[in-house]
Amino acid sequence: MKKSAYWLIGIVLVVVLAAFGIHSISGTQAANKSKSSSILIGSQGSDIDIWQHIAKTNDAKKLGLKIRVKNIADGVQLNKATADGDVDVNAFQSWSYLETYNQQNKSNKLAALGTTYLEPMxxxxxxxxxxxxxxxxxxxxxxxxxxxxxxxxxxxxxxxxxxxxxxxxxxxxxxxxxxxxxxxxxxxxxxxxxxxxxxxxxxxxxxxxxxxxxxxxxxxxxxxxxKVDQSTKDNINILATSEKNKNNPNYKKLVKLYHKKDIQKYIKDKYYGTKIEVNKPLSYLK
Missing domain, CATH: 3.40.190.10 (Periplasmic binding protein-like II)
Structure with missing residues (x-):
């Protein structure tokens, strides 16, 4: 009887520990998944308003993206924070601004994720x-x-x-x-x-x-x-991230998200059509 009781207790412990292990693994996976889909975007000026709006849209929810927006007014500091990984993605700069930054910071470069708009001079x-x-x-x-x-x-x-x-x-x-x-x-x-x-x-x-x-x-x-042509390609605004994160699938989703029709309608209405959408491959900039 004692042996049977010990065996029964042992079986119960194994089942409980196994269930706890499965729960811990699934919990960790869920936490990692949540962490990977949460994106901190550093921005400034009108781009802050745009991305705060985008963060609340159903489009963002459908893509499984949880977006937070942080205001960093100094462009050099914002790029440094992005290159260091303190900010996931930034939205404020033109292609030429990024290129100039990379020339001056060759050991800690940024990479463009995609194009957003041209704001004409x-x-x-x-x-x-x-x-x-x-x-x-x-x-x-x-x-x-x-x-x-x-x-x-x-x-x-x-x-x-x-x-x-x-x-x-x-x-x-x-x-x-x-x-x-x-x-x-x-x-x-x-x-x-x-x-x-x-x-x-x-x-x-x-x-x-x-x-x-x-x-x-x-x-x-x-x-x-x-106007949007090769003479102004250097002035096209982009989304940027650190070089090591340029292939992050969730970060790439932000480009697709930005160009959604309802989001573009919001931007057009709010800024009177002066932020001209540019949905081009990165090869267009080079």
């Missing part, structure tokens, strides 16, 4: 309705921010007003102007003051974020603006 004037009407000797205001200044100069070249050196780069300056047939003068300004100086110069280059804050619509108020 525009050339604005209260005096002239067409770029061809801007007379010789006119003053054009340009940002004192190196990357924005370079972007503005490329836009002026695209408009046929100047020609740049063939090796013009991401942080080129007015010194790299090869031809200036109308002898335009360039006035450097803080890139946030464009709308305020528009009456003081013949024309001014303004980024779209600043233009919107100054109640200017790039598609209707500018006399010339960027």
């Amino acid at each position: 525009g050339l604005y004037s209260k005096k002239y309705k067409n770029v061809k009407d801007i007379p010789a000797g006119s003053t054009i205001a340009i940002a004192n921010n190196p990357s924005q200044a370079a972007r503005g100069l490329v836009l002026l070249q695209k408009a046929g007003l100047i020609k740049l050196d063939k090796n013009f780069g991401y942080v080129g300056t007015v010194k790299d102007i090869k031809s200036n047939p109308k002898n335009f003068k360039f006035k450097q300004i803080d890139d946030t003051t464009g709308p305020r100086v528009i009456n003081d110069v013949d024309a001014v280059l303004i980024s779209n974020t600043v233009a919107l804050e100054g109640h200017l619509h790039v598609l209707t108020d500018s006399i010339y603006h960027e």
Whole structure:
């Protein structure tokens, strides 16, 4: 009888321990699954609002993604946090910004996950309705921010007003102007003051974020603006992650999520169509 009792107790213990082990394994798997589908996105400016909205959508739920959004205002710090793994993915920068960061941080690089939008820079004037009407000797205001200044100069070249050196780069300056047939003068300004100086110069280059804050619509108020083509590919915004995480399947889902029709409708309505969707393969940027 005692032996039978011991055997029975032993069998019960084995069953209980086995059940506990299975429960622990399944619990661990569930925790890992939950952890893998939870994504911290670092962002700034209007992209914060966009991703906070996306995080609440049914589209995100259907893809099994739990998205948290963190505001990190400094772009270099945000990229460093992403490269270090403190932030999973970031949404704020252009392709050229990422390329410049990688050139300066070769041991801790970032990788693009996919394209999101182009926010066009525009050339604005209260005096002239067409770029061809801007007379010789006119003053054009340009940002004192190196990357924005370079972007503005490329836009002026695209408009046929100047020609740049063939090796013009991401942080080129007015010194790299090869031809200036109308002898335009360039006035450097803080890139946030464009709308305020528009009456003081013949024309001014303004980024779209600043233009919107100054109640200017790039598609209707500018006399010339960027379009989605190879000349503006460097200015296309992207989602980025650390190099080691570039193949993470959940992170890649964010690109698909961003381009969902209802999400694009929200972005178009909220920003008056000035964030132009760019759904291109990464090979388009290279």
